[in-house]
Amino acid sequence: MKIIESPAELQKETSKYRDQGKKIGFVPTMGFLHEGHEQLIRQAEKQNEIVVLSIFVNPLQFGEGEDLDHYPRDEKHDREVARRLGVDIIFFPTVKSMYPSEPAIKLSVTKRTNVLCGKSRPGHFDGVVTVLAKLFHLCQPSAAYFGMKDAQQVAVVKALVDDLNFPVEIVPVPTVREKDGLAKSSRNVNLSPQEREEAPAIQKALQNGRKMIKNGEKDFQTVKTAVNTFIENNTHGKIEYIELLSYPSLEPVDRPAGKMILATAVKFEKARLIDNLVFDSKGELTIG
Amino acid sequence: MKIIESPAELQKETSKYRDQGKKIGFVPTMGFLHEGHEQLIRQAEKQNEIVVLSIFVNPLQFGEGEDLDHYPRDEKHDREVARRLGVDIIFFPTVKSMYPSEPAIKLSVTKRTNVLCGKSRPGHFDGVVTVLAKLFHLCQPSAAYFGMKDAQQVAVVKALVDDLNFPVEIVPVPTVREKDGLAKSSRNVNLSPQEREEAPAIQKALQNGRKMIKNGEKDFQTVKTAVNTFIENNTHGKIEYIELLSYPSLEPVDRPAGKMILATAVKFEKARLIDNLVFDSKGELTIG
Numbered sequence: 001m002k003i004i005e006s007p008a009e010l011q012k013e014t015s016k017y018r019d020q021g022k023k024i025g026f027v028p029t030m031g032f033l034h035e036g037h038e039q040l041i042r043q044a045e046k047q048n049e050i051v052v053l054s055i056f057v058n059p060l061q062f063g064e065g066e067d068l069d070h071y072p073r074d075e076k077h078d079r080e081v082a083r084r085l086g087v088d089i090i091f092f093p094t095v096k097s098m099y100p101s102e103p104a105i106k107l108s109v110t111k112r113t114n115v116l117c118g119k120s121r122p123g124h125f126d127g128v129v130t131v132l133a134k135l136f137h138l139c140q141p142s143a144a145y146f147g148m149k150d151a152q153q154v155a156v157v158k159a160l161v162d163d164l165n166f167p168v169e170i171v172p173v174p175t176v177r178e179k180d181g182l183a184k185s186s187r188n189v190n191l192s193p194q195e196r197e198e199a200p201a202i203q204k205a206l207q208n209g210r211k212m213i214k215n216g217e218k219d220f221q222t223v224k225t226a227v228n229t230f231i232e233n234n235t236h237g238k239i240e241y242i243e244l245l246s247y248p249s250l251e252p253v254d255r256p257a258g259k260m261i262l263a264t265a266v267k268f269e270k271a272r273l274i275d276n277l278v279f280d281s282k283g284e285l286t287i288g
Numbered sequence: 289m290k291i292i293e294s295p296a297e298l299q300k301e302t303s304k305y306r307d308q309g310k311k312i313g314f315v316p317t318m319g320f321l322h323e324g325h326e327q328l329i330r331q332a333e334k335q336n337e338i339v340v341l342s343i344f345v346n347p348l349q350f351g352e353g354e355d356l357d358h359y360p361r362d363e364k365h366d367r368e369v370a371r372r373l374g375v376d377i378i379f380f381p382t383v384k385s386m387y388p389s390e391p392a393i394k395l396s397v398t399k400r401t402n403v404l405c406g407k408s409r410p411g412h413f414d415g416v417v418t419v420l421a422k423l424f425h426l427c428q429p430s431a432a433y434f435g436m437k438d439a440q441q442v443a444v445v446k447a448l449v450d451d452l453n454f455p456v457e458i459v460p461v462p463t464v465r466e467k468d469g470l471a472k473s474s475r476n477v478n479l480s481p482q483e484r485e486e487a488p489a490i491q492k493a494l495q496n497g498r499k500m501i502k503n504g505e506k507d508f509q510t511v512k513t514a515v516n517t518f519i520e521n522n523t524h525g526k527i528e529y530i531e532l533l534s535y536p537s538l539e540p541v542d543r544p545a546g547k548m549i550l551a552t553a554v555k556f557e558k559a560r561l562i563d564n565l566v567f568d569s570k571g572e573l574t575i576g
Contacts, residue, residue, distance in 0.1 A: 011455055021307040104399035104447035105417060111392035129393060130452075137453040159392035164418075165425040167299055 001082060002089045007098065007138050010091050014052065014140040022049045026141035026168075028132060031055035032072045033081045035184050036176045040145040041085045043173050052139045053082050054091040056098065061127030072186065091139070098134060107133060109156055112250040116152045116243055116263055117274060128153060129160045136168055143169040147176075148288045149183055151261055151276045155248035172288030175275070177203070183275045190271035194236070199273060201234035202266055206277045209244075209262050214283025220244050220254050227264065237266035237273070247278050247288075256281040289370060290377045295386065295426050298379050302340065302428040310337045314429035314456075316420060319343040320360045321369045323472050324464045328433040329373045331461050340427045341370050342379040344386065349415030360474065379427070386422060395421060397444055400538040404440045404531055404551055405562065416441060417448045424456055431457040435464075436576045437471055439549055439564045443536035460576030463563070465491070471563045478559035482524070487561060489522035490554055494565045497532075497550050502571025508532050508542055515552065525554035525561070535566050535576075544569040 004010045017024055025048030027040045044051045055078055062068035075092070082090050109125040112118070118125055136144065146154045154172050161170055176184045181203035182196075191199060209227040217223055224242045231239055246253045247261040263276035279285050292298045305312055313336030315328045332339045343366055350356035363380070370378050397413040400406070406413055424432065434442045442460050449458055464472045469491035470484075479487060497515040505511055512530045519527055534541045535549040551564035567573050 007453060011453065015455060018306055019309040021309060102399075103451040104397055104444070105451040106396045106398055108394045108396070109392055110394055111390075134453045137455055140455060156392070163391040163393040165295060165299065165422045167303060167425055167428060 001079075001087055003079070004089055004091050005093060005097070007093055007134075010052075010089070010093075011138045011140070013089065014050075014138065017050050018140050023143075024048060024050045024052055024139060024141045026135070026139045026144040027051065027053045027087075028135050028144065028146075029053065029055055030057045030071065031078050032074055032186060033078050034186055036147050036149060038081065038085060039176050040147060040173050041082070041087060043171065044143070044145050045086060047143060047171070048141075050088045051086070052089045052091060052141065053087045054093075054135055054139065056091070056093055056131065056135075058098075058127060058131040059095055060099070060130055061124050063121055063123055066121075091135075098131070106130075107160075109159070112152065112155050112159055112248070115245060115250050116241065117150075117265060118152055118156075119241075125153075125156045128156060132157060132160060133164075133166075136166055141168055143171050145171050145173055148172050148276070148278065149175040149185070149274070151247070151263060151278060151288065152250065154288055155250050158248050174287055181207075183273070185271075185273065187271040187273065191268055191273075192270075195268045195271070198235035198237070199268070201231055202237075202264060202273060202275050205230035205234075206262050206264065206275060210277050210279050210283050210285070212283075213256060213260075213279070218255055223262070227262070231264065231266060235266065235268075237268045240265040240267055240272070256283075259286060289367075289375055291367070292377055292379050293381060293385070295381055295422075298340075298377070298381075299426045299428070301377065302338075302426065305338050306428050311431075312336060312338045312340055312427060312429045314423070314427045314432040315339065315341045315375075316423050316432065316434075317341065317343055318345045318359065319366050320362055320474060321366050322474055324435050324437060326369065326373060327464050328435060328461050329370070329375060331459065332431070332433050333374060335431060335459070336429075338376045339374070340377045340379060340429065341375045342381075342423055342427065344379070344381055344419065344423075346386075346415060346419040347383055348387070348418055349412050351409055351411055354409075379423075386419070394418075395448075397447070400440065400443050400447055400536070403533060403538050404529065405438075405553060406440055406444075407529075413441075413444045416444060420445060420448060421452075421454075424454055429456055431459050433459050433461055436460045436564070436566065437463045437473070437562070439535070439551060439566060439576060440538065442576055443538050446536050462575055469495075471561070473559075473561065475559040475561065479556055479561075480558075483556045483559070486523035486525070487556070489519060490525075490552060490561060490563050493518035493522075494550050494552065494563060498565050498567050498571050498573070500571075501544060501548075501567070506543055511550070515550070519552065519554060523554065523556075525556045528553040528555055528560070544571075547574060 025044030180200040313332030468488040535547040
């Protein structure tokens, strides 16, 4: 396993692989790897000859008052996970090497952002697409792997790739869950024992909503109200949003049409949990 | 020679070449090819196994009141030139295929634009970098070729590639000139016989300015005034600007330091001519 810090060195290395006709799979992360990330790496291993994992806490996607300085880091653990899973290259750049000077070129996202979690994080996705454009050029992957836990990020990255014709396939990877259905998250450890017991109700509520659509419910307000009531009746969490949108365009929908996402964010005392389901107009689950 | 209209088909074709380890040289144009373009193609041929020429009049880089609808086109002539020079692929996309829907991702250029010709074309370079980001992803070149006649465009494209780490080398190609020094341009045919006789004074004036710096002149205002006086005394054109800037950062400079550009735009009755020289702090010419 190679550990590369310099962007120029990574690009030289990936150009060499591309010249040999090798397919590169790319897993971009901010480190502190958990089972969700492991799933991304495993899928990249299956579909590519070379797997590049990047670990970079991108300051550009943190807003003011967000937790950039306290973002958890554990490089030793991350290296061990990567080695165990057979990653070929870890890319660990410094902020200075990724952003050596004030750039002349700005990327901004004008759609898919003012809903779900993006609503409360202005500028967040501008930072995400900027760093991904850079990382895609440095890693030169055929495919890049993203967890559906952050479905809005997947939708925005799809827009980046489609609008700018990147030669990269975006592969959405299903959310990894605990046995009781709770989406795995580093934040779950911040739940109290009682909250941890309640938290699977979030996924159950979304599944109930999906089943209502599957069973023919056409009034989406009724669906969202049912999801809301279920979470309220079964948890002490505070619901931040429950949204039912087209996917991946993330536009309001009021009747079954194409792919949709039903998503929620619920704030517990020390942990804010998010979850979602993506399904077709008949209510059948799809990956993303 | 392949003629490809579909962006997806071009990307499939260039991916095939990349998988074979072949180096692709890319010459992006708006068509109506002249000797300047031929020079770009020849240099691309020398340095690459495959040469892709794109011909696309990009609506995004034309402002209101600019001549998008009257931009000259001659596809038959362009195909003949490309065939004669041994181009491997001509990419002739439609506007609809390049911009199928209102994009979610916007690129903007926040430096190097508010000087030289960019000053009077707000938004022009946003359109240039957007189409080039798309074309680079579709063509997957190792190197892309641009004429130094439009030095500001070269500077902005360098910023695009540097800021976003594109795996593409930007190769500046020297301006092709008539024997008397006049920079070749499709617009030269719009000069009256007398204007045509006067026009080489533009290049002479820039060379005189450069030589003043070579000979130790430190006051750049004096240099610009001399260039101005020479053009005024030897032509009936109206000077739009004479600028002396750092290159490629295009920032004001007031003493010799690093690479510099001395550039001018002169408006004749039916033709607006531009020209420039790039040189080092000692006044020695460099390519770009």
